[in-house]
Amino acid sequence: MATQLRGTDVVIVGLGAAGGVAAYPLAEAGLDVVGLEAGTWLDRRDFAPDEIRNNYRDWPMLIDKCEQERPTSRATSETTARRVGSHPMMNAVGGTSLHYWAQSWRLNPWDFRVVSETTRRYGRSRVPLGSTVEDWPFGYEELEPFYDRVEREVGVSGQAGNVRGAIDGRGNQFEGARAREFPMPPLRWTAFNERMAEAARAHGWHPFPGPAAINTERYQGRRGCGYHGFCSKGGCPIDAKNATHLTTIPKAVDTGNLRVVTQAHVTTVQVDADGRVTGVNYVSGGTEYFQPAKVVLLASYTYENVRMLLLSKSNAYPDGLANNRGQVGRHYLSHHQGAGVTALFPYDLDAWYGLPAQGVAVDDWADDNFDHTDLDFIGGGNLWAMSDRRPISAAGMSTFGRGRNWGSAWKRFIRENSDRSHYFYIQKTTLPYEDNYLDLDPGVTDPLGLPVIRITGQYKKNELALAAFMQDRAVEWYQKAGATEIVRGGLGNSMGASTHAYGGTRMGDDAETNVVDRWGFSHEAPNLGVLGASVMGTSGARNPTLTAQALSWRTAQHLVESWSDIAE
Amino acid sequence: MNDDDAREKNDSSVISRRDLLRTAGAAGAAALVPHSIAAAAPAEAIEAGAAALPGPSIATAPAPTGPLMNLTARETEILSAMVDRLIPSDELGPGALEAGALRFIDRALSEAESDSAGAYRSGLAALDRYSHYSRGAAFVELSATDQDSVLIDLQTGGATGANVGFVGSSGSFFNMVKSHTWQGTFGDPHYGGNVDFIGWDLIGYPGVRLQVSEEDQRALEADELTPVRRSAYDYATFRADQ
Numbered sequence: 072m073a074t075q076l077r078g079t080d081v082v083i084v085g086l087g088a089a090g091g092v093a094a095y096p097l098a099e100a101g102l103d104v105v106g107l108e109a110g111t112w113l114d115r116r117d118f119a120p121d122e123i124r125n126n127y128r129d130w131p132m133l134i135d136k137c138e139q140e141r142p143t144s145r146a147t148s149e150t151t152a153r154r155v156g157s158h159p160m161m162n163a164v165g166g167t168s169l170h171y172w173a174q175s176w177r178l179n180p181w182d183f184r185v186v187s188e189t190t191r192r193y194g195r196s197r198v199p200l201g202s203t204v205e206d207w208p209f210g211y212e213e214l215e216p217f218y219d220r221v222e223r224e225v226g227v228s229g230q231a232g233n234v235r236g237a238i239d240g241r242g243n244q245f246e247g248a249r250a251r252e253f254p255m256p257p258l259r260w261t262a263f264n265e266r267m268a269e270a271a272r273a274h275g276w277h278p279f280p281g282p283a284a285i286n287t288e289r290y291q292g293r294r295g296c297g298y299h300g301f302c303s304k305g306g307c308p309i310d311a312k313n314a315t316h317l318t319t320i321p322k323a324v325d326t327g328n329l330r331v332v333t334q335a336h337v338t339t340v341q342v343d344a345d346g347r348v349t350g351v352n353y354v355s356g357g358t359e360y361f362q363p364a365k366v367v368l369l370a371s372y373t374y375e376n377v378r379m380l381l382l383s384k385s386n387a388y389p390d391g392l393a394n395n396r397g398q399v400g401r402h403y404l405s406h407h408q409g410a411g412v413t414a415l416f417p418y419d420l421d422a423w424y425g426l427p428a429q430g431v432a433v434d435d436w437a438d439d440n441f442d443h444t445d446l447d448f449i450g451g452g453n454l455w456a457m458s459d460r461r462p463i464s465a466a467g468m469s470t471f472g473r474g475r476n477w478g479s480a481w482k483r484f485i486r487e488n489s490d491r492s493h494y495f496y497i498q499k500t501t502l503p504y505e506d507n508y509l510d511l512d513p514g515v516t517d518p519l520g521l522p523v524i525r526i527t528g529q530y531k532k533n534e535l536a537l538a539a540f541m542q543d544r545a546v547e548w549y550q551k552a553g554a555t556e557i558v559r560g561g562l563g564n565s566m567g568a569s570t571h572a573y574g575g576t577r578m579g580d581d582a583e584t585n586v587v588d589r590w591g592f593s594h595e596a597p598n599l600g601v602l603g604a605s606v607m608g609t610s611g612a613r614n615p616t617l618t619a620q621a622l623s624w625r626t627a628q629h630l631v632e633s634w635s636d637i638a639e
Numbered sequence: 640m641n642d643d644d645a646r647e648k649n650d651s652s653v654i655s656r657r658d659l660l661r662t663a664g665a666a667g668a669a670a671l672v673p674h675s676i677a678a679a680a681p682a683e684a685i686e687a688g689a690a691a692l693p694g695p696s697i698a699t700a701p702a703p704t705g706p707l708m709n710l711t712a713r714e715t716e717i718l719s720a721m722v723d724r725l726i727p728s729d730e731l732g733p734g735a736l737e738a739g740a741l742r743f744i745d746r747a748l749s750e751a752e753s754d755s756a757g758a759y760r761s762g763l764a765a766l767d768r769y770s771h772y773s774r775g776a777a778f779v780e781l782s783a784t785d786q787d788s789v790l791i792d793l794q795t796g797g798a799t800g801a802n803v804g805f806v807g808s809s810g811s812f813f814n815m816v817k818s819h820t821w822q823g824t825f826g827d828p829h830y831g832g833n834v835d836f837i838g839w840d841l842i843g844y845p846g847v848r849l850q851v852s853e854e855d856q857r858a859l860e861a862d863e864l865t866p867v868r869r870s871a872y873d874y875a876t877f878r879a880d881q
Contacts (some may be wrong), residue, residue: 489842
């Protein structure tokens with residue numbers, strides 16, 4: 072029998088990138104908030120610039136819940152799902168925002184209206200058969216004030232390209248109009264970044280620096296980026312990366328209204344006979360607790376949000392919470408970020424002290440920024456020339472067919488070329504499909520005996536055609552910059568587990584095809600909200616975190632404004 | 640006789656490497672002096688955001704001479720020979736053995752990679768059996784050229800079907816050893832490898848800095864940046880006793 076705790080207004084399950092943002096507007100409004108986090112607090116002393124620990128071994132996590140719940144995956148329902156590789160999600164206060172790359176993009180307006188815009192410009196038949204994509208229930212303009220708020224509260228650096236309709240050629244001319252400039256200038260460029268920008272301009276493209284949740288000057292009492300080079304899966308030892316454990320969570324704690332409970336492993340959401348949620352059960356130190364709450368916000372990662380709903384079965388919800396219409400786990404997609412291109416240059420790139428959020432972006436081939444009339448796909452990709460290198464991975468670089476990757480001849484190769492390779496991963500529009508989904512694995516469980524998530528997902532014709540098209544653009548860019556060897560990766564097949572996982576609790580007005588409404592609250596259990604990229608129905612061609620955070624703030628603000636309707 | 644063999648005959652470092660083999664791949668000196676230079680990093684300079692001061696290079700400490708903790712003398716001998724062919728000592732400079740990769744692997748097998756200990760034992764035995772089976776002698780007795788051709792068989796998976804005891808593909812064993820050898824040569828010296836920054840010097844990595852100013856970046860681009868020779872854990876922020 073679970074120990075019953077004192078009730079609270081709101082319980083947030085997971086204090087990461089999304090929950091860590093939502094906590095602040097709720098606490099600031101005077102609501103009593105309990106934040107349940109599976110991990111612990113970490114700080115700058117835990118973040119040594121250490122490639123072996125960050126990139127080859129486990130992080131300094133005391134709790135490794137996400138690793139134990141790692142999903143299985145398969146391409147189609149005809150095959151058996153297996154657990155492969157690892158998944159770099161993080162259990163800590165601040166979650167994966169502690170060690171993510173911190174690229175903080177807004178989606179572009181087209182991403183909110185894929186169906187209507189495609190239909191308008193090319194006809195309905197151009198929306199791929201089998202795709203379940205819908206327009207978002209609102210447009211970019213609705214989310215803009217929340218993007219703006221989060222960019223300031225969290226701290227995002229970048230170069231605006233469109234301020235209230237005025238185009239600034241230094242930024243992204245394809246972006247939606249923003250109310251004002253970024254609060255901080257963009258990360259600096261290296262000589263190689265400048266060279267890539269020049270090569271892009273020579274193609275007639277429009278290069279610009281990418282946005283990052285990384286300080287470039289003193290901001291909110293913390294320092295600007297040190298460019299130390301260990302940002303990929305690395306925490307920041309000088310607190311310049313704006314993870315939520317440094318930004319919105321402390322602000323929420325300072326109100327006196329957020330209580331952070333660490334090492335709390337939430338197992339189920341409880342409901343009453345009317346189908347309203349009443350709180351959550353969690354295990355901590357071997358003891359089970361019940362935390363009653365008027366409102367529950369799920370804010371763990373996409374796989375965990377879906378899993379929590381599917382595991383929370385009751386009389387009111389026999390197939391899982393908020394799943395009486397069978398939509399939990401549907402409309403899943405993982406961002407097609409692969410199908411990359413690798414290049415070798417005849418000169419040093421001087422990338423040792425870069426970071427993956429530092430670089431040159433090209434959006435000319437993203438979204439619907441170019442005419443698709445004579446193409447066999449919709450959507451596009453963002454090209455990104457970052458500056459990022461660490462010694463072990465540099466020494467493990469491709470030899471580009473110039474002999475084996477060890478021995479004396481290799482030593483000569485690596486001495487000359489360790490700082491001369493570059494890789495484009497390419498983020499592309501990825502659509503949801505009927506037969507790509509999440510459910511519970513029938514055979515694999517976590518240490519508590521609860522089934523893990525099973526991913527069934529495959530990139531389809533649209534994604535593969537788009538990937539080939541984007542590789543052509545990437546090759547053109549590398550050629551213009553003087554690369555001597557260029558190698559294309561495969562176009563992709565099985566989706567697998569991803570750090571850009573979307574859907575499963577999609578947001579939309581139609582309760583028959585969406586789990587949460589336009590505000591992020593369940594169509595079925597009205598006092599249950601869901602935060603994170605699991606509510607997003609499209610991926611865009613860029614990183615999801617800022618959009619997930621803007622949506623979280625919006626959901627939290629709606630809860631504050633509609634408290635009596637939702638909570639009572 | 641190919642180039643590698645010629646170099647073996649003429650390279651005076653061969654003797655010291657043979658000594659290394661005999662003393663069970665002794666290296667990893669850096670691991671034994673973790674705090675000796677940390678005091679040279681003024682915490683306030685780091686905290687104030689100043690560029691990292693170039694630290695003194697780690698003094699050469701007496702190499703540990705005891706046997707490895709996790710492998711027998713025989714296994715150690717085979718692993719040493721393999722690691723020595725992966726990143727050899729040659730006219731370009733020292734290799735993985737000198738960098739302490741063997742000691743690094745041994746320590747890893749006690750800690751983060753303890754699950755791999757069995758794979759090392761079975762893989763090294765299978766390597767030696769394959770060497771007998773395909774080249775007629777123990778791996779350590781083969782010429783460098785023959786050792787390389789055996790390792791190519793391992794890497795390509797060609798040794799898998801010989802029924803000499805590889806668990807799964809011989810390529811898996813090869814890749815595991817290669818990955819750990821690279822970590823032990825190019826990783827932070829904190830873990831016992833990359834002794835005297837041998838790995839970082841080979842690839843031209845200018846070292847761990849917490850703050851890299853615009854001027855530092857321009858100096859790097861002009862090939863004028865002085866390498867910093869310190870472990871991440873030599874910075875005051877990350878020292879265990881802070």
